[in-house]
Amino acid sequence: MSAFLGPIHFWLYNKIGNQEKLTQEIAELAEKNGWISAADDYTKTLPPLETVIDEENIHGWLQAQISDAETRYADLITAIIASDETRMDALCSAAEQFGEQNSLQAGSVEEAFRSFEDFFVNGMPCDRVNVTTESSEDHISWEMTEDIHAQYWDKSSSPYYTIRKSVMEGMLKKTGYALDAEDDFHYSIVKK
Numbered sequence: 001m002s003a004f005l006g007p008i009h010f011w012l013y014n015k016i017g018n019q020e021k022l023t024q025e026i027a028e029l030a031e032k033n034g035w036i037s038a039a040d041d042y043t044k045t046l047p048p049l050e051t052v053i054d055e056e057n058i059h060g061w062l063q064a065q066i067s068d069a070e071t072r073y074a075d076l077i078t079a080i081i082a083s084d085e086t087r088m089d090a091l092c093s094a095a096e097q098f099g100e101q102n103s104l105q106a107g108s109v110e111e112a113f114r115s116f117e118d119f120f121v122n123g124m125p126c127d128r129v130n131v132t133t134e135s136s137e138d139h140i141s142w143e144m145t146e147d148i149h150a151q152y153w154d155k156s157s158s159p160y161y162t163i164r165k166s167v168m169e170g171m172l173k174k175t176g177y178a179l180d181a182e183d184d185f186h187y188s189i190v191k192k
Helices: 007-032 058-081 085-101 109-119 158-172
Strands: 130-136 139-144 177-183 186-191
Touching (some): 007 058, 007 085, 007 109, 058 085, 085 158, 109 139, 109 186, 158 177
Antiparallel strands (some): 130 139, 139 186, 177 186
16 A cells, blocks of 8 residues: 555545444444443544544554454444344344445446445455456456455354345345345346
């Protein structure tokens, strides 16, 4: 990454911000339902990037922000479902609503895929986690080359991908496209 603050750093920070907003939505739902004692234990408001970033260590600072956001999110979901896994239905419903609030304005499957890449934290840009495997006018497929989220979860990252899939479905709901998830690592966006 660059030694000075540039557009790619704001792009990544905005993606972290999206993760923080989802965490906030789920934490507020959990607090309201009495599943956790305080939403504030899991949430964080991000100040403007240029006011907080360590310009001597941009890459390291951003990686630390990703790690912090992912850890708090995993801790939140784990706390919610630890005593009752049936709460996943409510979490997925909230995640889909969050996706609808961030509905895509995509004129093609490629634009929809690009919007996902601009929205979700997938590690650092140099990680190149998502790789397109097939593309046509009506269909785009990609695979995740590594599970960068698993390190934040005690047992498995499956709750992460279940909730993330719900967000993606919500984002596509008002478009002419649908999501097909073969498993946690293989996805397609198809024209309806």
